[in-house]
Amino acid sequence: MKKKGVDFLLLLAAGAAVFLLIAGLAWIGVIGEFYLQLISTAGIYIIVSLSLNLITGFTGQLALGHAGFMSIGAYTAAIFVMRLGVPLLPSVLLGGAMSALFGYLIGFPTLRLRGDYLAITTLGFGEIIRVVLNNLEGITGGSAGLKSIPGFSDTGDVMLDAIIKFAWIFVFFAVTVAVISNLVRSSPGRTIVSVREDEIASTSMGNDVARYKMLSFTVSALFAGIGGGLYSALFNYLNPSNFNFLYSVNFVVIAVLGGLGSITGTVLGGLIFTFAQEWLRVLKDFRLVVFGLLLILLMLFWQKGIMGSKELSITRILRRILGLGGKKE
Amino acid sequence: MFKKGLILALVLAFVATLLPACAASSNEIAIGTIMPISGPVSAYGTQARDASQMAVDEINAKGGVLGKKLVLYVEDDENSPEKTVNAFNKLVTEKKIVALVGGLTSPCTLSIVGEAQKRKIVLVTPSSTNDTVTDAGDYIFRSCYNDxxxxxxxxxxxxxxxxxxxxxxxxxxxxxxxxxxxxxxxxxxxxxxxxxxxxxxxxxxxxxxxxxxxxxxxxxxxxxxxxxxxxxxxxxxxxxxxxxxxxxxxxxxxxxxxxxxxxxxxxxxxxxxHYSPDADDAEVKAFVAAFKAKYNVEPNALAALAYDATYMIADALKAAGSTDPEKFKAAMAATDKKFVTGQISFAAGTKHDPVKSAxxxxxxxxxxxxxxxxxxxxxxxx
The missing domain is CATH 3.40.50.2300 (Response regulator)
Structure with missing residues (x-):
């Protein structure tokens, strides 16, 4: 069998093993339902942070409005499910598509320019979306929020529901990791990285820089929207005030914490970010102070984030363990 | 070396949180409260939490409920609906609460009423006045009137x-x-x-x-x-x-x-x-004096409402004679008593919005x- 085929099977097996391990531990009661929900929340954070990492970490364009794209995906999916009776899967994908459309429209004028324009535009965009959602009362429920959004399943057994939630999010997480890691290793992906390293040099090589920035930004908006669609089904409630500027900053923190330009890093960053806030609950009122301190310490000792721009290759580790003798890349 | 130690500590902490916490012991009845202890309305949240705690202490001093001690578990929602959902799941699955006092603002409460109804947890919000809060079902109550x-x-x-x-x-x-x-x-x-x-x-x-x-x-x-x-x-x-x-x-x-x-x-x-701290009323005077003695500050209306919500839960548990959700809920709906913020009762067959005066x-x-x-x-x- 070709190396690629073996790698694909290895990754599929590794993914299934991780899923079965967590779901199995939950089923026999070792992982509580609450922690499974927390892992699912972390999964959504990771999906959105990975999408941010694509534009900020790999393309080198700072974006500060991913909560806006997420809210577009979330509201689109929720409205398709609730008002039009569309099943969840197409609704989530439509949410992603709608978000990608907005990403394209915003990226079109801004990404032709060089510099930090994207940061300012996305920041403004995130705020505009929030205000629009607040005022489209008939459709979005306005400032009271959108209530009783159907979840992933309703089997009557809360543990089974929690596992189904986790399964959905895990599959989307795996797809996001696969698409983004394959994209950055493809020919357009290499061009995208060259834009980050030096835009002028990349242009002089004959690359259409604006087009590749657009590609990266649209894909980024797509996954942020999909993350939002999953969010609406996980939390069953949407409120525009939740998707504010500080919410966007959470994803920047996760991406920087894990390491800009590292997919493994973002996954670790998302897990640490979500769980650290829970561990620190024992500190009661000082929780947020200590959380800030922890972030400062991490950044002092790992200036480039936990992983820097390195990756942990699952296939390489598995090949070594299984003795398949894959050569170093 | 330091880095390795830090990684080890983080991994251990991660594993530790995954282990299920020990449930409440058999001679305790767990109730929860979710309040904005931090964030923009923390002044309200901390007073409401303190008032609930005071009510629980008073009830326990008088012998508790159904021969057991009431225990209040507090979670902070930072005034965010998303955090409220996680806090609620934690209280229900880890602490096995039978009733919840909270949330404080309407968006936070709205984010959990559906789940509370589904899991048969009696939810009493002290202060979410939004009209649609009690639409979710018959396990949802409030101690305040609506907008x-x-x-x-x-x-x-x-x-x-x-x-x-x-x-x-x-x-x-x-x-x-x-x-x-x-x-x-x-x-x-x-x-x-x-x-x-x-x-x-x-x-x-x-x-x-x-x-x-x-x-x-x-x-x-x-x-x-x-x-x-x-x-x-x-x-x-x-x-x-x-x-x-x-x-x-x-x-x-x-x-x-x-x-x-x-x-x-x-x-x-x-x-x-919802109440006037200087009203000439025995319940109000006793509450204001006790709160001032304990926390050295005059209680605001939200404190009074949270105090009432906690007492409503305790009284209903006593009347029901068990923590069985059906009986407990029915006893809650039958509440008819004078509390700090006035006489509270629920009209039969309607949403559980109290009939009270302002x-x-x-x-x-x-x-x-x-x-x-x-x-x-x-x-x-x-």
């Missing part, structure tokens, strides 16, 4: 006690609480034969209201209704007086704490509230200059 009731009370008070024929309204278009009050006030005031001569809006966070207030001044209403929280109200009040609006301003329970946050411009204004408070000149104080003015029944 449409409050709007009606103020409209009735304006028409009957202040003999107002015309009214103007200035409200926050981004805030559901403010919008709800505007709608119910307008409906009730118009139905009673009055006329709303001007309705002006602004957005959350606005600081300058000159344009809207000039229009209102030109319409010369008998009263001005300002349904918002105290921090915005104090800004509007000052600008309204300089725009030449001298008529009384009316507000709702969001004005609680206004006396500590505004000057002479709010004199002779009225607002509806207190109207008036702002009068205080002892020091430019320091108004609050006094009890009237009690209004719908």
């Amino acid at each position: 449409s009731f409050q709007g009606r009370v103020m409209a009735k008070f304006a028409g009957e006690n202040l003999s107002a024929k015309t009214a103007a309204i200035i409200f926050d278009n981004n805030n559901d609480y403010s919008k709800g009050l505007k709608d119910s006030f307008t409906a009730a005031f118009t139905a009673a034969g009055g006329t709303v001569v001007a309705t002006e809006s602004y957005a959350t966070g606005d600081k300058d209201f000159a344009a809207q207030l000039t229009k209102i001044a030109a319409a010369s209403p008998d009263v001005l209704f300002v349904p918002d929280y105290y921090n915005t109200v104090s800004l509007i009040a000052k600008q309204a007086r300089s725009a030449g609006i001298e008529v009384p301003m009316l507000g709702a329970d969001g004005w609680d704490e206004i006396a500590n946050n505004a000057g002479d411009e709010v004199l002779d204004c009225y607002y509806s509230n 207190v109207i408070l008036k702002l009068i000149a205080g002892d020091a200059a430019d320091k108004p104080k609050v006094t009890y003015d009237a009690t209004v029944n719908p």
Whole structure:
């Protein structure tokens, strides 16, 4: 069998093993339902942070409005499910598509320019979306929020529901990791990285820089929207005030914490970010102070984030363990 | 070396959190409270939490409930609906609570009512006045009245006690609480034969209201209704007086704490509230004295409501004789007793919104200059 085929099977097996391990531990009661929900929340954070990492970490364009794209995906999916009776899967994908459309429209004028324009535009965009959602009362429920959004399943057994939630999010997480890691290793992906390293040099090589920035930004908006669609089904409630500027900053923190330009890093960053806030609950009122301190310490000792721009290759580790003798890349 | 130690510590902490926490022991009944202990409305959240804790301590000192001790588990929601959902799941699955006091603001409560109904957890919100909170089902209660009731009370008070024929309204278009009050006030005031001569809006966070207030001044209403929280109200009040609006301003329970946050411009204004700390009433006096002795601060309305919510839960558990959700819920619905914030009962066959009266408070000149104080003015029944 070709190396690629073996790698694909290895990754599929590794993914299934991780899923079965967590779901199995939950089923026999070792992982509580609450922690499974927390892992699912972390999964959504990771999906959105990975999408941010694509534009900020790999393309080198700072974006500060991913909560806006997420809210577009979330509201689109929720409205398709609730008002039009569309099943969840197409609704989530439509949410992603709608978000990608907005990403394209915003990226079109801004990404032709060089510099930090994207940061300012996305920041403004995130705020505009929030205000629009607040005022489209008939459709979005306005400032009271959108209530009783159907979840992933309703089997009557809360543990089974929690596992189904986790399964959905895990599959989307795996797809996001696969698409983004394959994209950055493809020919357009290499061009995208060259834009980050030096835009002028990349242009002089004959690359259409604006087009590749657009590609990266649209894909980024797509996954942020999909993350939002999953969010609406996980939390069953949407409120525009939740998707504010500080919410966007959470994803920047996760991406920087894990390491800009590292997919493994973002996954670790998302897990640490979500769980650290829970561990620190024992500190009661000082929780947020200590959380800030922890972030400062991490950044002092790992200036480039936990992983820097390195990756942990699952296939390489598995090949070594299984003795398949894959050569170093 | 240090890095490796830090990684090891993080991994261990990660694993530790995954292990299930030990459930409440068999001689305890767990109840939970989710409050904004941090964030923009933490002043309300901390007092509500303290009041619930005080109620639990008092109940335990008198022998607890069903021969067991009540234990209160507190979670912080940071005033975020997302955090409220996680906090609720944690309390239900890890602490096995049978009832919840919370959340404080309506969006936070709305994010968990569906789940509470599904899992048969009795939820009593002390302060979420949004009309739709109790739509979720028969496990959802509140110890406060709702927004449409409050709007009606103020409209009735304006028409009957202040003999107002015309009214103007200035409200926050981004805030559901403010919008709800505007709608119910307008409906009730118009139905009673009055006329709303001007309705002006602004957005959350606005600081300058000159344009809207000039229009209102030109319409010369008998009263001005300002349904918002105290921090915005104090800004509007000052600008309204300089725009030449001298008529009384009316507000709702969001004005609680206004006396500590505004000057002479709010004199002779009225607002509806859930209780008056200086009312001549045995329950109120006992509660205010106990709270002051314990926490050294005068309790606000939210503290009183959270205290009442906790007692409603304890009384219903006693009446039900067990923690069985069906019996407990039925006993809750049968509540009919005088609490700190007044007589609370639920009309049979309706949503669980309490039938109770509202207190109207008036702002009068205080002892020091430019320091108004609050006094009890009237009690209004719908």
